[in-house]
Amino acid sequence: MKKCDIRDRSLRKVGKERIEWADKDMPVLQLVRERFEKEKPLAGVRMSACLHVTAETANLCRTLKAGGARLLLCASNPLSTQDDVAASLSYDYGIPTYAIKGEDTKTYYKHIRAAVEHKPFITMDDGADLVSAIHTDYPELADTVLGSMEETTTGVIRLRAMEADGALKFPVIAVNDAQTKHLFDNRYGTGQSTLDGIIRATDMLVAGKKFVVAGYGWCGRGVAHRAKGLGANVIVTEVDPLRAIEATMDGFWVMPMAQAARIGDIFCTVTGDIKVIRREHFAAMKDGAIVCNSGHFNVEVDIPALQKLAKSKRRVRAFVDAYTMRNGRTVYLLGDGRLINLAAAEGHPASVMDMSFSGQALTSEYVVKRKTRLAPGVHEVPREIDEWVSRLKLKSMGIKIDRLTAEQREYLASWSMGT
Numbered sequence: 001m002k003k004c005d006i007r008d009r010s011l012r013k014v015g016k017e018r019i020e021w022a023d024k025d026m027p028v029l030q031l032v033r034e035r036f037e038k039e040k041p042l043a044g045v046r047m048s049a050c051l052h053v054t055a056e057t058a059n060l061c062r063t064l065k066a067g068g069a070r071l072l073l074c075a076s077n078p079l080s081t082q083d084d085v086a087a088s089l090s091y092d093y094g095i096p097t098y099a100i101k102g103e104d105t106k107t108y109y110k111h112i113r114a115a116v117e118h119k120p121f122i123t124m125d126d127g128a129d130l131v132s133a134i135h136t137d138y139p140e141l142a143d144t145v146l147g148s149m150e151e152t153t154t155g156v157i158r159l160r161a162m163e164a165d166g167a168l169k170f171p172v173i174a175v176n177d178a179q180t181k182h183l184f185d186n187r188y189g190t191g192q193s194t195l196d197g198i199i200r201a202t203d204m205l206v207a208g209k210k211f212v213v214a215g216y217g218w219c220g221r222g223v224a225h226r227a228k229g230l231g232a233n234v235i236v237t238e239v240d241p242l243r244a245i246e247a248t249m250d251g252f253w254v255m256p257m258a259q260a261a262r263i264g265d266i267f268c269t270v271t272g273d274i275k276v277i278r279r280e281h282f283a284a285m286k287d288g289a290i291v292c293n294s295g296h297f298n299v300e301v302d303i304p305a306l307q308k309l310a311k312s313k314r315r316v317r318a319f320v321d322a323y324t325m326r327n328g329r330t331v332y333l334l335g336d337g338r339l340i341n342l343a344a345a346e347g348h349p350a351s352v353m354d355m356s357f358s359g360q361a362l363t364s365e366y367v368v369k370r371k372t373r374l375a376p377g378v379h380e381v382p383r384e385i386d387e388w389v390s391r392l393k394l395k396s397m398g399i400k401i402d403r404l405t406a407e408q409r410e411y412l413a414s415w416s417m418g419t
């Protein structure tokens with residue numbers, strides 16, 4: 001196995017500049033790094049991280065290395081890698097990186113294999129592919145893993161399914177479920193960067209368009225609100241009645257996809273589900289409809305069904321494929337149905353990843369410093385980590401908040417006082 005596998009070493013200079021640019025918007029992570037540098041809480045710990053290889057991830061990796069970790073990084077998606085960042089990580093920061101933007105499935109899994117063969121004590125995942133590879137292909141390694149961190153909703157869903165099956169052999173911390181992660185990263189990060197990805201891919205005006213968002217979870221709320229902010233008429237599709245009411249009261253039209261398919265101009269799935277836009281929906285779409293996904297896997301849009309319906313497929317711009325169907329209409333699919341914010345743009349802005357990745361770094365420290373290994377299963381991020389990260393984030397933003405007075409504390413803890 002090569003010492004790293006990246007596209008082009010000469011991109012390192014640009015990558016380093018981008019990593020440093022992102023770092024200035026990650027003040028909380030900087031504080032963690034400064035402390036890690038002094039205390040070395042991860043000294044000598046072998047770690048493998050399978051994450052989107054972005055400038056923000058690079059700053060997390062620098063932090064883990066500053067803490068003493070012997071870290072290896074591989075891509076968590078074939079299309080989300082920033083090749084310049086991968087070059088800089090490997091050659092400026094000494095973090096072996098296995099990631100090439102646009103890599104095929106075989107290379108993607110070869111890179112995951114490199115992460116497994118590093119024999120990590122701690123793993124980090126965005127989508128659970130690394131944990132899954134260890135359990136499926138290297139079960140003997142599972143007993144030696146001290147713990148794992150999971151970054152995204154889809155990964156947590158997969159891991160809970162493994163836990164329910166009795167298949168999960170080591171502890172995993174659901175970093176996604178920390179308040180300082182999904183409330184901000186999934187909502188504001190995915191919201192902004194998904195619109196950024198759609199705009200960069202198409203250069204289209206969003207104002208006045210009928211913009212269909214499938215799923216009104218943390219990410220869907222963000223995407224819907226940002227599309228509305230740009231002047232779109234937003235339609236939400238849902239399967240959960242509570243979320244559908246929430247979307248309605250937030251001022252969005254709610255309807256089934258079968259109905260939305262006929263009127264939408266731009267479609268974006270963010271459900272974590274499969275075949276949310278499928279054959280009958282493509283067949284009903286208007287000529288020129290744009291379809292993309294910002295959920296974790298490229299299964300939300302049924303691409304094989306689109307391919308079957310199409311009589312021709314043509315790449316018309318980077319990240320835009322025109323599928324002309326037998327009914328004469330053309331549907332444009334963005335970014336091969338992969339997360340459009342990472343495929344066509346740069347993923348979440350650094351300021352929001354500051355919280356997510358501070359949580360990741362501190363959770364790794366928590367797992368390593370515990371005297372005993374946590375039981376196999378999915379665990380929550382300790383509450384103190386969420387509190388610490390949110391207080392420091394607020395401080396870094398120069399925002400002060402009130403404190404409870406002694407009388408208020410007493411009042412809130414008592415039941416005796418009424419009208």
Ligand SMILES: NC(=O)c1ccc[n+]([C@@H]2O[C@H](COP(=O)([O-])OP(=O)(O)OC[C@H]3O[C@@H](n4cnc5c(N)ncnc54)[C@H](O)[C@@H]3O)[C@@H](O)[C@H]2O)c1
Binds near residue numbers: 190
């Ligand atoms: N693009 C990114 O950078 C990014 C960032 C964070 C999370 N994600 C991914 O985005 C996806 C959504 O994450 P989330 O945190 O919003 O999850 P969530 O569970 O909060 O929301 C998902 C929503 O989709 C709805 N849904 C499920 N099936 C549906 C269907 N067939 N039609 C319509 N709605 C349906 C659910 O009812 C739920 O409300 C996951 O795959 C997650 O891993 C992507």
